Amino acid sequence: MTLLLQDQFGQVIEPHSISAGLDYPGIGPLHAFSIDSGRTKCIAVTDKEALVAARECTLSEGIIPALESAHALAALDKIKFTKDDVVVLNLSGRGDKDIQTYQDYLTTNKNV
Amino acid sequence: MNPFLKKSKQLSIFLTAGFPFIGSLTGQLEELESYQIDFIEVGIPFSDPLADGPIIQNTSQVALKNGINLDLIFKQLAKRSTKIPLVLMGYINPIISFGLEKFLKICKRVNISAVIIPDMSLEIYDRFYSVYFEKNSVSPCFLITLKTPKDRIRKMCERSKNSFVYLVSSNATTGSSISFSVEELPKYNAIKDICGETPLFIGFGIDSYEKVKLVQSLADGAIIGSAYLKALSENKHHKFINKLSDL
Numbered sequence: 235m236t237l238l239l240q241d242q243f244g245q246v247i248e249p250h251s252i253s254a255g256l257d258y259p260g261i262g263p264l265h266a267f268s269i270d271s272g273r274t275k276c277i278a279v280t281d282k283e284a285l286v287a288a289r290e291c292t293l294s295e296g297i298i299p300a301l302e303s304a305h306a307l308a309a310l311d312k313i314k315f316t317k318d319d320v321v322v323l324n325l326s327g328r329g330d331k332d333i334q335t336y337q338d339y340l341t342t343n344k345n346v
Numbered sequence: 347m348n349p350f351l352k353k354s355k356q357l358s359i360f361l362t363a364g365f366p367f368i369g370s371l372t373g374q375l376e377e378l379e380s381y382q383i384d385f386i387e388v389g390i391p392f393s394d395p396l397a398d399g400p401i402i403q404n405t406s407q408v409a410l411k412n413g414i415n416l417d418l419i420f421k422q423l424a425k426r427s428t429k430i431p432l433v434l435m436g437y438i439n440p441i442i443s444f445g446l447e448k449f450l451k452i453c454k455r456v457n458i459s460a461v462i463i464p465d466m467s468l469e470i471y472d473r474f475y476s477v478y479f480e481k482n483s484v485s486p487c488f489l490i491t492l493k494t495p496k497d498r499i500r501k502m503c504e505r506s507k508n509s510f511v512y513l514v515s516s517n518a519t520t521g522s523s524i525s526f527s528v529e530e531l532p533k534y535n536a537i538k539d540i541c542g543e544t545p546l547f548i549g550f551g552i553d554s555y556e557k558v559k560l561v562q563s564l565a566d567g568a569i570i571g572s573a574y575l576k577a578l579s580e581n582k583h584h585k586f587i588n589k590l591s592d593l
Contacts, residue, residue, distance in 0.1 A: 235438070243415045244443025245393040 236266040252281035252335060253301035255327075283308040285339050290331060300327030301335060349385070349459045350510045350545045356384035356567030357558060357590060358547065359574050360435065361550040362405040363388050363422070364414025366578065371422045379428045381591045385459070386428075387569060390419060390436030397464040397489075399521030401572040405579075416444045419583045423456045431459035433487065433509075438465050446475060450482040454562035460509035468502060476505070485509035491517060492533045496540055503544040511549035513537060513565065515552070521572030526560055534564040555589060 239247045239259040251257040268274040288304035291297055298306060303325045315321065329336065350356075359378050363371050371388070378386055388429055391406035391414055398406070416436075423432070441449050441463065454460060473485060479486055487509040488502040502511055515536075516524040522543065538546055539547060548561040549569030561568040570590070577586035 235442075238439070240439065241447035242443070245410060246439070297515065331582075 236263045237261050237269065251334070252284065253305065255300070255302040256305065266316075274317055277309045277312050279305040279308040283311075285336070285343075287311070288332075288336065289340070292329075295323070298329035298333075298336070299325055300329050301332045304329070348508045348545065350382065350547075351543075352566070355562035356545075356547070357562075358385045358387055358433075358549075358567060358588075359383050359419075360387040360389060360402075360404060360549070360569060361578075362391055362575060363419045364406065364409030364410050364412050365405040365575070368409075368414055368418070369422065371419070372426050375426050375430075375432075376430045376521040377586070379430050379539040381587045383430065383587070383591070385431040385433060386568065387433040387435050387462070387514075387571070388419070388423070388459030389415060389435060389571075390440060392437040392440055394439075397519055399519040400577050401579075405575050417447070420452050420456060423458075429485075432457070433460045434458050434461060435462040435464070435473060438463050447478050447482075450478050450484045453484045454482040458484065460485045460506075462487045462489070462512060464489055466490055468498065468505075471505070475578070486517060487512055488516050490537070491526055492530060492537070499537065499540045503541055506544055510547050511537075511541050512569070513548045514550045515548050515561070516550055517538045518550070520550050521553075521576075522551055523549050524549060524557075526557075531564070532584055558590060 237260065239249050241247055246259050247255055249259045255287075265274065269276055284301060284304040287307035287310070288301065289297050291299050291304070291307050306323055306325070310321075310323070361371075361374055361378075375386060379461070389402065389406070391409040392407075393410065395403055395406050450461075461479075463486070466486075468488060471479075471488075476486075485506055485508040487506055489512045490499055490502065491514050499511065515526075516522055516523075534548075545567075546565040547567050547569050548565045549571065552558055552561055552568045552570050553570075553573035560570045573584060574586060577583040
């Protein structure tokens with residue numbers, strides 16, 4: 235059907251993500267198919283990596299990304315690009331809604 | 347020979363494997379058989395039971411916490427001494443995870459009379475799974491509602507010649523108390539006609555003796571789940587079944 239966070243018995247595992255939009259154990263069947271057929275490569279990103287990437291984007295571009303999109307930004311560090319690569323990044327939402335999370339994180343981790 | 351075909355009106359009970367205790371299944375089966383229940387539906391607990399209301403959801407959670415899984419359920423079922431037909435009801439994900447072919451092979455081995463997978467559509471069954479069901483002579487059973495098109499019900503009957511058609515009495519989840527309106531009664535009769543030789547059972551929200559009687563007048567029998575499990579949770583199930591078996 236689709237890809238799920240599940241245990242060895244096929245029971246769905248309660249997920250965790252710092253981003254509300256990603257705090258769900260499954261993905262859309264279209265994505266699952268695209269991964270299954272090899273057209274999409276999937277990269278895992280931790281809460282911390284997303285927060286660090288969000289901060290960098292905010293400071294360098296003046297754009298506060300949504301926490302969901304911050305995961306895409308964090309993936310940039312994990313891919314080797316060549317000089318002529320054309321990179322399209324889907325910055326799918328704004329981070330105004332996540333200000334509280336950013337603030338909590340930045341006040342407790344001043345040295346990020 | 348269809349084990350669900352009887353001249354008399356029938357009553358079936360649904361229970362959740364592994365509830366209230368990890369090993370309670372076989373004792374429950376024996377007890378229900380002694381109360382002359384016609385067949386039993388054994389639910390395979392799933393973390394995301396999308397057709398179930400709060401009572402069955404809760405029993406599934408307890409059963410999973412108790413550590414129940416398909417391996418254990420099959421081991422318990424293999425040891426049972428009861429003779430009445432058993433139906434296994436489970437969602438597709440744990441079954442795929444277990445391996446559908448292996449699942450059906452063991453179903454055959456432990457003599458399961460029918461398998462209900464609520465989130466397996468007729469189309470998915472035909473396209474991917476029917477070959478394995480047929481190879482292991484396990485009968486599928488499909489859920490319909492009052493709004494299911496006639497042609498679809500006919501197709502389901504063709505595939506369930508050795509089991510039955512399960513009419514879900516409401517568009518909600520299990521355990522939502524339903525009321526039968528007089529205007530809808532002809533619809534039930536029409537569905538009964540379409541099913542012909544294939545037995546028709548009605549479930550979801552059957553929580554009183556009156557509803558069992560009404561449902562038995564409309565179809566071949568009634569299936570009780572949430573109301574029984576609620577009584578079981580409160581340790582009132584003996585009284586509950588006793589009263590029902592007097593019907």
